[in-house]
Amino acid sequence: MKKRLVILLACAMLAVFPATTAFAQGGDDFETDFADLFAVGDVDCNGVAYTSDDLSALRGILLGVAAPKSEKTANVNAAGGIDILDFVCLNNNLSD
Numbered sequence: 001m002k003k004r005l006v007i008l009l010a011c012a013m014l015a016v017f018p019a020t021t022a023f024a025q026g027g028d029d030f031e032t033d034f035a036d037l038f039a040v041g042d043v044d045c046n047g048v049a050y051t052s053d054d055l056s057a058l059r060g061i062l063l064g065v066a067a068p069k070s071e072k073t074a075n076v077n078a079a080g081g082i083d084i085l086d087f088v089c090l091n092n093n094l095s096d
Contacts, residue, residue: 036072038070038073039073040072040073040075040076040078041054041073041076041090041093042054042073043055043057043058043061043068043069043070043073043074043076043090044056044057044069045069045070045073049073050090050093050094051094052094054090054094055087055090055091055094057069057074058074058076058082058086058087058090059087061074061082062082062083062084062087068082074086076089076090076093077089
């Protein structure tokens with residue numbers, strides 16, 4: 001009886017709350033929406049761009065020990081991917 005009730009409630013929830021959000025649909029839209037909240041250079045997505053914490057986060061991404069929170073904000077030089085040139089660009093902007 002409890003299993004039937006749980007299944008019935010789950011079906012009712014799915015009917016009431018359809019999967020229409022970007023997060024539920026697959027991620028790309030969610031990533032775009034999330035990245036729009038932060039500026040390029042804010043690699044750690046804390047709201048402040050071009051800090052030593054951003055440089056450390058980018059170093060971790062390049063070494064493969066961390067995943068980028070946002071591809072868009074970590075791509076500092078806008079060359080189409082996260083690479084050592086992004087690190088150099090971020091470091092140069094940090095030292096100015």
